[in-house]
Amino acid sequence: MSSSPIALVTGASSGIGQASAISLAAAGWTVIGAARRLDRLEPLRAKGVTPHVLDVSDDRSMVALVDDVIADHGRIDVLVNNAGYSVFGAVEDVPVEVARRQLEVNVLGLSRMSQLVLPHMRAAGSGRIINIASVAGRVSEPLGGWYHASKYAVEALSDAMRMELAPHGVTVSIIEPGAIRTEFGGIAAESLAEYSGSGAYAGQARRMARAHEQMFGSAAADVDVVVDAIVHAATARRPRARYQVPASAKAMVAATKVVPARVMDAAMGRMFGTHRA
Template identity: 85%
Template sequence: MSTSPVALVTGASSGIGEACAIALATAGWTVVGAARRLDRLEPLRAKGVVPHGVDVTDDASMVTLVDDVIADHGRIDVLVNNAGYSVFGAVEDVPVDVARRQLEVNVLGVSRMSQLVLPYMRAAGAGRIINIASVAGQVSEPLGGWYHASKYAVEALSDAMRMELAPHGVQVSIIEPGAIRTEFGDIAADSLAEHSGSGAYAAQARRMARAHERMFGVDAADVSVVVKAILHAATATRPRARYQVPASARAMVAATKVTPTVVMDAAMGRMFGTSRT
């Protein structure tokens, strides 16, 4: 049984999840890093992270993960729901089965992992759930409808959970990263090409791929700004309900609250080539 606090991080094989798991382990936490591909998790063992396989679309896999963490370490103090991915392409173009899997991973995976750890947190009268959402859950782009739908849903679930769990001593925070230097841009470009690379939305897809290359490349912030927010949410006496990082993400979300829709549409049109000609 662990004497140090225990964190369970899903999607720990790359990007934000990997960096978060390493940072928590470095800070003295017992960290279980979970993902589908154990081979990509194995190098984290040398950095103090315990690897464990999980598929957040497979209920038995999630049950086994939580059962094993409890059996090995006795408790789960923090759950970081980071597992997720992006599907890009026009709503018309993305097949329904692809859209369904996007929602299953990004939304139902978050909710089911939370359901599994919450009985232990409620029994302890304490715990933290940190859901990795996105500014994509606050502001929508064209050709990203299904991804945005999943992140808007994570926002709504997190808000409900935060209020439900407050009487039980469990705190819920949402991390809303903006453009962070990870594999996201490349994955989005591949998805755009696959689903809308030809046909009625091809020109928009090419324009968006170029924009994402810049946004998630030279213009992107380092993943460390997200890790800092997660560590604060995990350790602060009064964690925030939302962390929008970097500062440009906060500015963008704030601007959308006061900007008329027609003006926002025009700005998106100039950026992504969706203005009517």
């Protein structure tokens, strides 16, 4: 059994999950990095992260992961629920089975992972769950309805869990990244082309894809700002309920509280080129 704190990070094969797993390991944590593809996790061994296969849409896979970690280490101190992906396209265009998969992975997978670790955390009287949501869970864009729906749901579930778990010594923090330099822009562009690249929303989809590629390109914030928030939530004596990073994400969320919906809609339309000519 390890004397160092134990962190389980899902979606650790790339992006935010990979960077946070490496950072926690460098800080002396015992880190289990989980994702669907073991080959993409193997390079993390050299960084002190133990790879483990995980599919958050497969209950047996999730149960096996938690059972293995408990058997090996006796506890889980922090769960970073990072596994997820994005589907973009008009609500009308995205097939319902694709939308269902989006919610299955981003919402139910996160919830089930939390269900599996919580009995161990409650028994210990301590533990932290860190849910990677998004500024997309506070502010909606056009042609992103299903992705936004999944992130809004993560926000609501996290708020409920935070209150439920407070008497048991378990904290829940939400990380709300904004524009971070990752593969997100390219993935969104591909999704937009697939589901709304032709038909009534084709023009909007093309403009939206260009806007996303710019937003998540060189001008976006480095992933380190998100990693710093995750590490703070994992280690601070009193972690925050929410971390909005970078500063532009905090400003956008603040604007929604004071700007009328009609004005916000117009601003989004200009930003993403989806306003009516």
